[in-house]
Amino acid sequence: MPTEAEHLALMHPFLRERATRALSIWRGSARPGEVVKVVESVRPLATQQAYFAAGKSKADGIVKLSLHQFAPALAFDVAVIVGGKYVASAAASEWQRWGAAVEIVGLEWGGRWRGLVDAPHAQIPLTDRVKLLQAAAGVAADGDWGPATTRAVGVAGWPAVTTELWSRLAATR
Numbered sequence: 001m002p003t004e005a006e007h008l009a010l011m012h013p014f015l016r017e018r019a020t021r022a023l024s025i026w027r028g029s030a031r032p033g034e035v036v037k038v039v040e041s042v043r044p045l046a047t048q049q050a051y052f053a054a055g056k057s058k059a060d061g062i063v064k065l066s067l068h069q070f071a072p073a074l075a076f077d078v079a080v081i082v083g084g085k086y087v088a089s090a091a092a093s094e095w096q097r098w099g100a101a102v103e104i105v106g107l108e109w110g111g112r113w114r115g116l117v118d119a120p121h122a123q124i125p126l127t128d129r130v131k132l133l134q135a136a137a138g139v140a141a142d143g144d145w146g147p148a149t150t151r152a153v154g155v156a157g158w159p160a161v162t163t164e165l166w167s168r169l170a171a172t173r
């Protein structure tokens with residue numbers, strides 16, 4: 001199991017900075033015995049496929065990608081533990097506090113999703129992902145994917161962004 005520092009190192013700097021702040025906000029109000037742990041960042045294809053098969057993710061890993069498949073990471077997951085036990089209910093106050101911390105720093109929280117509620121999950125919102133690509137590709141980073149972005153990035157919108165394209169552009173930012 002990678003350490004928290006190792007997971008943070010795998011994150012895109014945009015995510016790393018916000019993840020660090022969210023963790024520190026949550027820990028700042030934690031009572032004794034309440035723990036938050038980073039448990040996943042970048043996820044191998046085989047793991048994504050296993051999660052899909054188990055119904056834990058809607059992304060099959062090939063046709064539909066999880067943001068965990070991108071490197072540097074665009075998403076991370078945590079575990080909230082109270083008194084040594086993983087807190088299973090997303091409605092629990094400890095998870096609600098985590099979601100609030102995630103949203104305060106400007107990330108999207110999976111606990112807010114409809115259908116497959118994913119309280120452990122936090123990710124860079126779409127508008128910010130587009131801005132990061134635009135900045136890396138040298139076009140105005142307004143978060144709107146117009147013709148100039150399509151020309152500069154080489155694909156017509158976020159769903160067409162491959163893990164390879166993201167890695168290449170994110171590495172040059």
Ligand SMILES: [Zn+2]
Nearest residue numbers: 075076077121
């Ligand atoms: Zn996740």
